[in-house]
Amino acid sequence: MQDSILLSVKNLKKSYGNHKAVDDISFDIKKGTIFGLLGPNGAGKSTLLRMVTGIFHQDSGEILMGDKPFDGLQHTDLIGYMPEERGLYKKMKVGEHILYLAKLKGLKGDVATQKAKYWVERLQMGSWWNKKVEDLSKGMSQKLQFVATVIHDPKLLILDEPFSGLDPVNANVIKEEIFRLAKEGTTIIFSTHRMEQVEEICDQIILVNLGKKLLDGSVNEVKQQFKEHIFSVATNENIASMPDFVTILESGPRNIRFQVSEDGMPNRVLSHLIAQNNPIHSFQEHLPSLNDIFIKLVGTSPTARPFEAI
Amino acid sequence: MKTAIIIKREYLSRVKKRSFIITTLLLPILFIVFLFGTSYLAAKSTREKKVIVKDDSGYFVNKLKSSKSVLYSYSQESVEELKKKLYSDSFTALIYIPQFNLDQKQKFQIYSNENLGTEVETNLNQQSNDIVRGERIKIAGIDEQKYKDASANMVSFDNIVGKEQKKGNTNLASIIGMASGFLLYLFMLLYGASVMTSVMEEKTNRIAEIIVSSVKPFQLMMGKIVGVAMVGLTQVAIWVAFIAILGFVAMPLLGNMQMDPEQAKAISEQAMSGGDAGIAGKITTLMATGTLEGVNLLSIFGWFVFFFLGGYFLYAALFAAVGSLVNEGQQDAQQFSTIITLPIIFSFVIMTTAIKDPNSGLAVFGSIFPLTSPIVMMARIPFDVPASQLIISVVCLIGGFIFTTFLAAKIYRTGILMYGKKITMKEVGKWLIRKG
Numbered sequence: 001m002q003d004s005i006l007l008s009v010k011n012l013k014k015s016y017g018n019h020k021a022v023d024d025i026s027f028d029i030k031k032g033t034i035f036g037l038l039g040p041n042g043a044g045k046s047t048l049l050r051m052v053t054g055i056f057h058q059d060s061g062e063i064l065m066g067d068k069p070f071d072g073l074q075h076t077d078l079i080g081y082m083p084e085e086r087g088l089y090k091k092m093k094v095g096e097h098i099l100y101l102a103k104l105k106g107l108k109g110d111v112a113t114q115k116a117k118y119w120v121e122r123l124q125m126g127s128w129w130n131k132k133v134e135d136l137s138k139g140m141s142q143k144l145q146f147v148a149t150v151i152h153d154p155k156l157l158i159l160d161e162p163f164s165g166l167d168p169v170n171a172n173v174i175k176e177e178i179f180r181l182a183k184e185g186t187t188i189i190f191s192t193h194r195m196e197q198v199e200e201i202c203d204q205i206i207l208v209n210l211g212k213k214l215l216d217g218s219v220n221e222v223k224q225q226f227k228e229h230i231f232s233v234a235t236n237e238n239i240a241s242m243p244d245f246v247t248i249l250e251s252g253p254r255n256i257r258f259q260v261s262e263d264g265m266p267n268r269v270l271s272h273l274i275a276q277n278n279p280i281h282s283f284q285e286h287l288p289s290l291n292d293i294f295i296k297l298v299g300t301s302p303t304a305r306p307f308e309a310i
Numbered sequence: 311m312k313t314a315i316i317i318k319r320e321y322l323s324r325v326k327k328r329s330f331i332i333t334t335l336l337l338p339i340l341f342i343v344f345l346f347g348t349s350y351l352a353a354k355s356t357r358e359k360k361v362i363v364k365d366d367s368g369y370f371v372n373k374l375k376s377s378k379s380v381l382y383s384y385s386q387e388s389v390e391e392l393k394k395k396l397y398s399d400s401f402t403a404l405i406y407i408p409q410f411n412l413d414q415k416q417k418f419q420i421y422s423n424e425n426l427g428t429e430v431e432t433n434l435n436q437q438s439n440d441i442v443r444g445e446r447i448k449i450a451g452i453d454e455q456k457y458k459d460a461s462a463n464m465v466s467f468d469n470i471v472g473k474e475q476k477k478g479n480t481n482l483a484s485i486i487g488m489a490s491g492f493l494l495y496l497f498m499l500l501y502g503a504s505v506m507t508s509v510m511e512e513k514t515n516r517i518a519e520i521i522v523s524s525v526k527p528f529q530l531m532m533g534k535i536v537g538v539a540m541v542g543l544t545q546v547a548i549w550v551a552f553i554a555i556l557g558f559v560a561m562p563l564l565g566n567m568q569m570d571p572e573q574a575k576a577i578s579e580q581a582m583s584g585g586d587a588g589i590a591g592k593i594t595t596l597m598a599t600g601t602l603e604g605v606n607l608l609s610i611f612g613w614f615v616f617f618f619l620g621g622y623f624l625y626a627a628l629f630a631a632v633g634s635l636v637n638e639g640q641q642d643a644q645q646f647s648t649i650i651t652l653p654i655i656f657s658f659v660i661m662t663t664a665i666k667d668p669n670s671g672l673a674v675f676g677s678i679f680p681l682t683s684p685i686v687m688m689a690r691i692p693f694d695v696p697a698s699q700l701i702i703s704v705v706c707l708i709g710g711f712i713f714t715t716f717l718a719a720k721i722y723r724t725g726i727l728m729y730g731k732k733i734t735m736k737e738v739g740k741w742l743i744r745k746g
Contacts, residue, residue, distance in 0.1 A: 017740075053523045055727065073526055081523040085729070087515035091323065103315050104524040148520070 006031040006187045007052070007070070007156060012061035014047055021047040023211035024061075029189065029204070034182050036202030036219075037191040038290075040298055044211040045191050046084065049158055052189070053081045065156075077106045080154035084161045084191070086145050090134035094125070094144060097133055101148040112151070119147040123173060138165045146174055150181065157181065160191045175201065195291040205290075209298050223287040226296070230286040231266055232257040236279035243272045257286075313529045313536070316521075320508075320537025325544060334545050338552050359426060360401035364389055366408045373441050380430045396421055405434075412445055483692035484665045486607075490614050491661040491689035498621050498654055498684065501542050502629040505535055506647060509633025509726070518726045527723035532715075535626045539619060546618070550611070613691050616704070621684025624711035625650065627718035634725030635733050642732065657682035661689040668693040678703045680710025717742060 007029045014022040022044045029035045039045050050056040052063060054072025063070045065078070072079055088097060095116065102112040120126055123143050133141065142165055150157060159178070163171045178201065182188055190202060198205060199219055207215035215222055233239075234255040242248060242256065246269060250257040260266060270283060288296075324330055359380045364387070365371050374382040385392060389406050396404045403422035410416050418438075420426065426434075447457050509531075512518045521530050632646040660682055664673035668690045676686035677695070683703050687695070724741045725733065 050727070055519070055522050072523070076524045079523065081520070083516070083519040083523070085516040086520055087517040089323075089517060090515070100315070100319055101520070101524070104312055104521065106312075145520070 004031050005029065006065065008062075008064040009048075009052070010062040010064065012048065012051060012063070013059045014044075014051060014056065015059060020211045022051070022058075025206075025208065025211075025213045026061075027206050027213065027216055029187055031187050032182055032185045033203040034178065034188045034190055034201055036198045036205035037189055037208070038193065038195075038198060038205055038294065039208040040193065042210075043208045045208060046160065048208070049081070049083075049160060049189065049191060052156075053079055053158060076104075077152055078155045079158065080105075080149040080152065080156070081158045082145055082149040082160060082162060084164070088133045088141055088144065090132070092133055093129070094131050094133060094136070095120070095129040098144065098148055098151065102151045105152040107152050115151050116147070119151055123147060123177075139167055139170045142166050143170065143174070146177070150177075153186075155187060157186050157188045158191075159188065161193075162190070163192075163194070163197065195289065195294060199290055207294065207297060214297050215293075219290070222290070222293065226288050226293045227285070228288060229260045229262075229265070230257065231260070231269070231284065232286060233269070233273065233283045234281040235273065236281060239273070239278060240276050241272075243269055312525045313533045316525065316530060316533025317537040317540070320534050321540050324504075324538070324541045330541070330545075334548050338549055342556075359403065359430065361403045361405060361426075362392055362396075362401050363405045363407065364392055366406075367410055369412075369441055369445050370407050370438070374434070374437055377433065380426075380433070393421060396423070402426070412442065412449065416442075486610060486692040487665050487668075487689040488661075490610065490691075491658070491665075491685045494614070494618055494621060494685050494688050495654065495658050495661075497542055497618055498625050499651065501538050501622055502625045502650070502654075503647075505538050505626045506629040506633040506643065508534060508538075509630050509722070510636045510643060513634060513636065513726050522723075522726070527726060528719045531627075531630050531719060531722050535623065535630060538626065539622055542618065542622065543615070546615070610691055614688060617684040617688045617707070620704075620707040620711060624680060624684075624707065624714050625654065627711065627715040631718035631721040631725065634722040635728075635738065637729065637732060653681040654685070657685040660686050664689045668695075674699065678706055680706045683707050683710075720744070 005028045008026075009028075010026050012022055012025050013020070025044075025048065027035075037045055037048065047056060051058045052072060054074070054076075063072075065075075089100075092100070098116045098120070099109075099112050102116060103109070107115065120129060123146070125140070125143055125147070128136065128140065128144075133144070136144065142162075146162065149159070157178075162174060162178070166174065178188060178190075190198075192198060202219055204218050205215070205222060206213055215225075217225065230249065232255060236254070238253045239251075239256060242258065245265060246258040246260050248256060248258045258269070260269070266283075266285070270280075273280060358378070361380055361382050362385050363370060363374060363382055364385055371384050376382050387395075389404075392404050392406075395401070402424070403420050403426055405418065405420050407418050420431075444454070447454060512521070512530075518530070525533075628650045629647070632643065632650060635646055636643045657676065660672060660676035663670065664676060664686050667673060673686060673690060676682045677690050678687075678699065683706060687700075687703050691700075720742055721738055725738075
C-alpha cells in the first residue's frame with residue numbers, strides 16, 4: 001500500500017485571460033508521502049493547489065484520486081487545506097471556531113468536540129479554548145488553523161507555507177505533527193519557498209516556474225541530477241599530489257576541495273591518496289543544495305520572492 | 311446541510327452582539343419617546359390665546375365660544391384704545407366688528423402681533439358664519455329650531471374600493487403605506503450593507519479561502535444572506551410583539567387617561583349614533599378581524615414580510631457581489647455600492663408619489679419593476695391593489711431575485727479570491743459571460 005499512488009495530476013491547465021497560470025503540469029503523489037511543491041511567487045503554485053481543492057476548476061486536464069476523477073468540492077472531507085494567506089473570524093472563541101470549521105468539513109457535533117479537544121490538548125492550547133481569536137498571537141492562530149485543517153483526518157493534507165510566522169519551537173511542534181501524520185498514512189502536499197525545510201521534510205518534490213514544471217523527483221534524485229562532481233578530502237598529513245584529471249577548487253595543506261568530470265574518477269582519486277600512505281580523515285561528495293538548484297533553474301533566489309505581474 | 315451551519319453562525323454571531331440587542335430594544339423606545347415627546351411638547355406649546363372682541367354691531371357679543379386654545383372676551387373701549395393696548399402686549403389679538411349690513415358680504419379685521427394660526431382662524435370663520443346665518447334666518451322669519459333640525463346630520467362619504475367593495479380609509483392607508491415603505495427602505499439599505507461589509511471582512515481577513523475549501527462559494531454567500539434575513543425577521547418579530555403588548559395592554563389605559571369626561575361622553579354618543587366606533591370598539595374589531603377602519607393590517611403585515619424578503623434577497627445578493635469585489639479599501643466599496651443604492655433611493659422617491667396617487671402610471675410601473683417594486687408596492691397595498699398587478703409584481707420580484715442571485719454568485723465566487731489589484735467593471739463583465 002505504501003507505494004500506491006493517491007493523487008495523479010494529468011496535463012492540468014488553467015489560464016486567466018492570456019496569462020497561463022498553470023501550463024500543462026502533471027505529477028503523481030504516493031500515499032503517505034510528503035510532496036514538496038516549490039516555486040517562486042506567481043509560479044502558479046496557489047492556482048494548482050486551488051484546482052486540487054476544487055476551489056478553481058481547470059481549463060483542461062485531469063485530477064485523479066485512486067483511479068477516479070476527483071473534484072475537491074464534492075469530497076471536502078478528504079482534503080485539509082491550509083492556504084498561504086489565512087484568516088480567522090476574530091470575534092469567535094477559539095473552541096467555537098475550531099468546531100465551526102470542523103462541522104463545515106462534515107463532522108457531527110459530538111465527534112467534532114471530541115476531536116477538537118484532542119488536538120487542542122495535543123498542541124498545548126487547552127487554556128485558550130474560551131479566548132477570543134482576536135486575542136491570539138500570530139503563532140497561536142497558526143496552530144489553531146493547523147488544528148482546523150487536520151481535525152477531520154483528511155487523506156490529503158495541503159499546506160501552503162505552514163511555518164510562516166511560527167517561532168522555531170512552535171514550527172518544530174507542527175513539523176513533528178506533519179511527520180507523524182505522514183507515518184500514519186496521510187499524504188501531504190507541502191508548498192513553500194523555504195528550501196532548507198524542503199530538504200528536511202519532503203520525500204518528493206516538483207519545481208514550477210511560470211506555470212510550467214521544471215523538475216520532478218525525490219530530493220536525492222534531484223540533487224544527483226544536478227550534482228557537479230565536487231568532492232572534498234581531509235587527511236592527517238600534507239597532501240603530496242593529486243591526479244592531474246582533477247580541478248582543484250580550494251586547497252589547504254591537509255584538505256582539498258576538487259571537481260572531477262566523470263563518475264568513476266572519485267575512486268581513482270581515493271586510490272591515488274591511499275597510495276601516498278596518507279591517513280584519510282574524510283572523503284565526501286558535495287551535492288548542490290536545493291537552494292542552489294532553484295537559483296540555477298529559476299534564475300533568482302527563492303527567498304527573494306520576486307514580484308511578478310499576474 | 312452545510313449552508314445551515316453557515317446560516318446558524320451568521321445568525322447567532324449577529325443576534326448575540328450587544329449592538330443588536332441595544333438597537334432592537336432601543337429603537338421602539340426611541341420611537342415612542344419621539345412620538346409622545348413631540349405630541350406632549352406640541353400640546354404644551356399651544357398656550358391659550360386671549361382675543362378681545364370689539365363689537366359695534368351687537369350680533370357677536372357673548373356668542374363666540376372659547377376653546378382650549380383661544381379665549382374670547384368683549385370690550386366696550388374704543389378701537390384706538392384697544393389697539394394701543396394690543397401693541398403693549400396684554401392680549402394676543404383684537405377683532406373689530408363694526409356696524410354692518412347683514413345682507414352683504416363682510417370683511418372684518420383681526421389686529422394682532424402674531425398670526426393666530428389656521429386652527430383658530432378656521433374655527434372663528436365658522437362661528438362667525440353661523441352667527442350671521444342665524445341673524446339672517448331670524449330676519450327671514452324662519453323658525454330657528456326647524457332650521458337646526460334641517461341642517462343636522464347631513465351627508466358624509468365612505469370610500470368603497472375594489473370589487474369586494476371594502477370600506478377604504480385614505481388617510482390611514484397613506485400613513486400605513488408610507489410607514490411600511492419607509493421601513494422596507496431602511497431594512498434593505500441596512501441589512502444589505504451588513505451583508506456587504508461582512509463579505510468584505512471575510513475577503514480582506516482571508517478566511518474566505520479556508521471556508522470555500524469546505525463549501526461552495528454559493529453556499530457561503532447564501533448562508534450569509536439567509537442568516538442576515540433571519541436577523542431582520544427576528545428584529546421585526548420582536549417589534550411586532552412589542553407593539554402587540556403595547557396595543558393590548560397600554561393603549562386602552564392611555565386612551566382612558568387621556569379622555570376627559572366630556573370627550574368620553576361625546577365619543578360614546580357618537581358610537582351610539584352609529585358614527586365612528588370608539589377606541590374600545592376599534593380595538594375589538596382589530597383583534598377579531600385584523601382590520602382597522604377598513605384597512606386589513608394582518609394582510610398588510612403578510613405582504614410586508616413577503617416584500618421585505620423579496621426585496622432584501624434581490625439587493626443582498628448584489629451587495630454580496632459588491633463586497634467580494636473590494637480590495638482592502640472603503641473607496642472601491644463606495645464606488646460599486648452607489649450603483650446599487652441608487653435604485654433603492656429611487657424607489658423611495660417613487661413611493662412618495664405613489665402615496666399621493668396610488669394608481670398613476672409611475673406608481674404602477676414602480677410597483678412591478680423588481681428593483682423598485684418592494685418599496686413602491688408596499689406603499690400601494692394599503693390602498694388595495696388589483697390582484698392582477700399584485701400577481702405580476704410577485705412573479706417579477708421572485709424572478710428578479712433569482713436573476714440577481716445568479717449574477718451575484720458568478721461575481722462572488724471569483725471576486726472573493728481576487729487579491730492585490732483593483733477590479734474593473736470590464737473584468738466583472740467578463741466573469742459574468744464566462745461559462746461554468
